[in-house]
Amino acid sequence: MAEAQLVIEHLTKVYERGEVLALDDVSFSVKKGEFLILIGLSGSGKSTLLRCINRLIEPTSGKILLDGVDITKAKTRDLRQIRRKIGMIFQQFNLVKRSSVRTNVLAGRLGYTSMWRSLSGRFSKQDLERTEVSLDRVGLSEKMHTRADQLSGGQQQRVGIARALMQEPELLFADEPVSALDPATSNSVLQYLEQMNQEDGVTVLCALHFLSLARRYGTRIIALKDGKIVFEGLPKEIDDARFKEIYGEDAEEVEIR
Amino acid sequence: MGDGLCERFGKGEDRLMVRDEYYAGFMQRKPAWMEAFEALKARIAAFVVDYIAIFYLIVIAAYCITELSGYQGSFFPLPWWILLIVVGELIVLWETFGISLGMRVAGIRLRTEDGNTVPFRRSIIRYLAWHISALPAIGCLAILWNKDRLSWHDRMSGTKIEKQRETYKTSIAWYRSSRGITTALLIFFTLLAGVFITEINLHTLFTGASKTGRLWKALFTPDWAVLGEGINLLIVTIFMALMATLFAIVFAVPLSFLAARNLMHGFIGRTVYIVVRIAMSITRSIEPIIWAIIFVVWVRLGTFPGVLALFVHSIADLTKLYSERLESIDLGPVEAIRATGANNLQVIMYGIVPQIVNPYLSFTIYRWDINVRMATIIGIVGGGGIGQLLYHYTRHWKWHAAGTLMLLIILTVWAIDYLSSRLRESLE
Ligand SMILES: Nc1ncnc2c1ncn2[C@@H]1O[C@H](COP(=O)(O)OP(=O)(O)O)[C@@H](O)[C@H]1O
Ligand SMILES: [Mg+2]
Numbered sequence: 001m002a003e004a005q006l007v008i009e010h011l012t013k014v015y016e017r018g019e020v021l022a023l024d025d026v027s028f029s030v031k032k033g034e035f036l037i038l039i040g041l042s043g044s045g046k047s048t049l050l051r052c053i054n055r056l057i058e059p060t061s062g063k064i065l066l067d068g069v070d071i072t073k074a075k076t077r078d079l080r081q082i083r084r085k086i087g088m089i090f091q092q093f094n095l096v097k098r099s100s101v102r103t104n105v106l107a108g109r110l111g112y113t114s115m116w117r118s119l120s121g122r123f124s125k126q127d128l129e130r131t132e133v134s135l136d137r138v139g140l141s142e143k144m145h146t147r148a149d150q151l152s153g154g155q156q157q158r159v160g161i162a163r164a165l166m167q168e169p170e171l172l173f174a175d176e177p178v179s180a181l182d183p184a185t186s187n188s189v190l191q192y193l194e195q196m197n198q199e200d201g202v203t204v205l206c207a208l209h210f211l212s213l214a215r216r217y218g219t220r221i222i223a224l225k226d227g228k229i230v231f232e233g234l235p236k237e238i239d240d241a242r243f244k245e246i247y248g249e250d251a252e253e254v255e256i257r
Numbered sequence: 258m259g260d261g262l263c264e265r266f267g268k269g270e271d272r273l274m275v276r277d278e279y280y281a282g283f284m285q286r287k288p289a290w291m292e293a294f295e296a297l298k299a300r301i302a303a304f305v306v307d308y309i310a311i312f313y314l315i316v317i318a319a320y321c322i323t324e325l326s327g328y329q330g331s332f333f334p335l336p337w338w339i340l341l342i343v344v345g346e347l348i349v350l351w352e353t354f355g356i357s358l359g360m361r362v363a364g365i366r367l368r369t370e371d372g373n374t375v376p377f378r379r380s381i382i383r384y385l386a387w388h389i390s391a392l393p394a395i396g397c398l399a400i401l402w403n404k405d406r407l408s409w410h411d412r413m414s415g416t417k418i419e420k421q422r423e424t425y426k427t428s429i430a431w432y433r434s435s436r437g438i439t440t441a442l443l444i445f446f447t448l449l450a451g452v453f454i455t456e457i458n459l460h461t462l463f464t465g466a467s468k469t470g471r472l473w474k475a476l477f478t479p480d481w482a483v484l485g486e487g488i489n490l491l492i493v494t495i496f497m498a499l500m501a502t503l504f505a506i507v508f509a510v511p512l513s514f515l516a517a518r519n520l521m522h523g524f525i526g527r528t529v530y531i532v533v534r535i536a537m538s539i540t541r542s543i544e545p546i547i548w549a550i551i552f553v554v555w556v557r558l559g560t561f562p563g564v565l566a567l568f569v570h571s572i573a574d575l576t577k578l579y580s581e582r583l584e585s586i587d588l589g590p591v592e593a594i595r596a597t598g599a600n601n602l603q604v605i606m607y608g609i610v611p612q613i614v615n616p617y618l619s620f621t622i623y624r625w626d627i628n629v630r631m632a633t634i635i636g637i638v639g640g641g642g643i644g645q646l647l648y649h650y651t652r653h654w655k656w657h658a659a660g661t662l663m664l665l666i667i668l669t670v671w672a673i674d675y676l677s678s679r680l681r682e683s684l685e
Contacts (some may be wrong), residue, residue, distance in 0.1 A: 054596055076600075084598030094589035099611045107607045111598020118603050160593075167597055 004029040004065075005203055006053070006171065011062035013048050013227075022048040024227040026062070030205065035197050037218035037235070038207040041247060044224040046207035050173045053205075054086045055079055084111030087164025087202070091176040093156040097149035101140065101159050104148050105131050108166025127166075134162040138192060154185035161192050172196060174206040178213070190217050211238065296406040299363040300397070300418060306359030307348045310443060315344065317446045324453045351435065353384045358436040366421045375416055383414035475656030476663065483650075483658045487643065487665045494642035495669070497560055498628035501567035506621060508572045512537070513579030520583065533576070541573035545631045549640035560641030567628045567635070574627075578620040579613070586612045619681045626677040633666050 006029060013023040022045045030036055038046045051057040053064055055071065064071050071082050087108075095104045109127045110118055117123065135141050138158035143151065148159060157177060164172055174193060178186035194217055196202045208214045214221055215235040223231035223238075223246045230246055231238065238246075319332035333340055351357045356366050367383075369375050375383075387410045390396025396409030403412075411417050431437030451457075512533055514520060521530040545566050552562030586609060594608035636644020643662060650659040 056592055056596060080598045080600060082598075083596055086596070088593065088596040090589060090593060092589050094587075094593035096590040096594075096608060096611045097587070098615070099607075103607070103611075107594055107599070108597050110594065110600075110603045110607060113603075115600065115602060118599075119606055163593070163597070173596075 003032065005032040005067060006030040007063075007065040008053070009063040009065070011049070011052060011064065012060050013045075013052055013057065014060045022227050023052065023059070026224075026227070026229055028222055028229065028232060030203060032203055033197070033201050035194070035204045035206070035217060035219045037214040037221045038205065038224060039209070039211065039214055039221060039246065040224035040230075045227040046224055047175050048227075049224070050088070050175050050205060050207065054083050054088065054173065080111055084167050085169055086171045086173060087167045087169035088173045088175070089157065089160040089164055089177050091179045093153070093160050093180075095148040095156055095159055095163075097147070099148060100144070101135070101146050101148055101151070102131060102144050104159055105134055105162045105166055108134075108163040111167065130166055131162075134165040135159075137165060138162045153181050154189065157181065157185075157189050158192065161189070161196075165196070169202055171203045171205065174204065176207050176209060179209055186213065193217070211243065293401045293406060296418075297397070297400045299365050299420075300400070300408075303352065303357065303359035303363040303365060304348065306362050307351065307357050308344060308359075310358050310439060311347055311351075312341075312344050314439065314443055314446065315340070317450045318442070321446055321449045321453065324450075349384060349387050353380050353387070355435050358439050361436055364421050365418050367416055368419050370411075370415050370417050372419070379414045379416055383410055383416055386410035386413040472656055476660035478657060479661035479664055480655075480657035481661065483661050484665075486646070487662050490643040490646055491665055491669055493560060494632045494636075494644070495629055495673075497564050497642055498567060498625055498632045501564050501571055501632075502621060502625040502628050504568050505571035505575055505624070509575035509579055510617070512572070512576040513583055516576055516580035517583035519586075519588065537573045537576045540569060541577060543570070545570045546635060546638060549635045549638050553639045558639040558641070563632060563635045563640030563642055566640055567631055570631075571624055571628060575620060575624055578624075579617055582613055582616045582620070583609070615684045619684045622677050622680050626673055629673050630670055633670070 008029065009027050011023055011026045012021075014021055026045075026049065038049065040046055048057060052059040053071075055074070059072060062072070066082060066085075071079075074082055096107070106123055106127065109123060109130070113123060113127070132141065132144075135144060138161050140155060140158055140162065143155065143159075148156060151159065160177075172193065177193070178189050181189060190206075190213060193204055193206065197204045206217070208218075215238075218235050221231065221233065221235050221238065222229055223242075225246060231242055322328075323332050348357065348359075352360060353367065360366060367375055369379065390399075390409035390413070400406050400408050405417070407417055429437075431441065515529050516533045516537060518530060521527060548566035548569050549563055552565040556562050556565065590612075591604060591608035594604050599607065632640075632642050633644045633647075636642045636646070637648045639645065643666060647659055647662045647666070650656075650662065
């Protein structure tokens, strides 16, 4: 528990286009088993931070140590192994809409599957069984052969979770996973994340908009503002003054239950 | 649980927000040199547009008047360079005293330095000053180093050119604004000149109709003796189209990835993208019938040059259709698949291909449909197929036989058009 699983040191990201400083010397560390919540206004750099860690975006400078190994210098082959350890779910679910639920979930195994097997669509027997187990866990077994775009938003996000489960991840990144969902559905989706966190010991990094949800699910909170960390601590430490500091003077806290 | 309407609502709004967020990221402050350059560019653009419009209007109006009056001499008895200068003067006057067509196109307008309408006296000063400032060019180039983007004649007359981003909300009717009248005149004289140039003559269209009577009769009393030969060649034609389309797919699919802006990053990627785009747009702008002429010279008469012509044009056309589709794919799932640790080929197979198969098939069928139509025409220049025979019969006045072939072509094109639209419907 004590060892830091993920250490970020002086991470900086500048988008060439528009010359935006999206991350400004960000440093923090994450212990195994944490449920870390990232909060901050739109444009504060949450998405950029998550994507820099699994290198969907190339960081400009800084170090990212995953289990003690600096992954900012990882080559393509190693990158593949790093990425498959990190499950990711998205605000817009990012399923392949025309494909079946099954194909979408199986895609979670691509990092483990040889090129030829995946190009011809011959996944191993274990992978097919794993698909059933994963879908069962998110309560969507009977939707296996439905096209992804026929599902509701909440169901699509659960397919996204099943896809992440397929990776047998050590970490899970969730980029505003419930921003496109209504409150009731939001809670059900977050409960799946909580379950992964507590039962499988997956470390979760989750960007959220609503503080009430952050308080309820997070073990720790990091707040970003203009690419800088402006708060790091326990959920209960965020009082009114802190809240205004993060979200600006005019912000009002909205309750979501 | 809770998967209801409410959820859908949220989704739509959120997408908008994400978009704005991204646009905000791309909004950049331009460097000063670029701003200066753009200010100069807008003025030059306005002038060029006005010059072309007015010059064209004068020439075309003169042409129409000569045609109408039957006047034989030159419509402009003075040397040409005088006309060029007169047009120039007209435009400078126009741009000083009102909002010209070109200024409208370039999105600029003339104001006093404090942003009001320009009084008559200042306009006169500006008009005169223009000749000292803009004719030697130096006074105009001053825009590049002047902090407020003012030219010499701007400063001498206390005026400025400002950007006019929003569309004009003036309620002036078109016939009361000079640019409206100019546009109307441009349209009117272009149409009038068009009538003279293409020799539209409704009189002979009606009086000559009776002469075609025999021809029509012949066409509708087909000569069934050529039916067998016709059907044979028809099959050849359809296969020409098919082969050209199938071979074109092999080249167009990979090319389409190279021609998709959203997939080609970095310096090398962008260069390849531009080269492929330009090559394809040149190839596509050469009509199949011209390609057929080229290939007939190259590989001799027959069906082969016809297939080649359709093939080359199809590659360019399909590449364009395919790559446009690629440019509009959802990159979200592509990112998600990459995040699972998939390699590039796997990302294409699982993230991109499912999004494009059906549209690609649909475009291909559509192109095959077009190729069949084209294949019937290409024969006229020696590209083989049923068109070649049809041309042969019409040249030898064998109208009955020609009628049979035309009937066959019409039936086939209709059938394939129907088939192709049904197939494409099922791919929606
Ligand atoms: N692809 C991009 N190109 C340029 N700027 C970007 C890009 N993506 C994000 N940005 C900018 O980077 C900053 C951080 O954005 P982001 O990480 O998306 O924030 P968040 O997820 O917290 O809303 C914003 O100012 C945003 O406009
Ligand atoms: Mg974001």
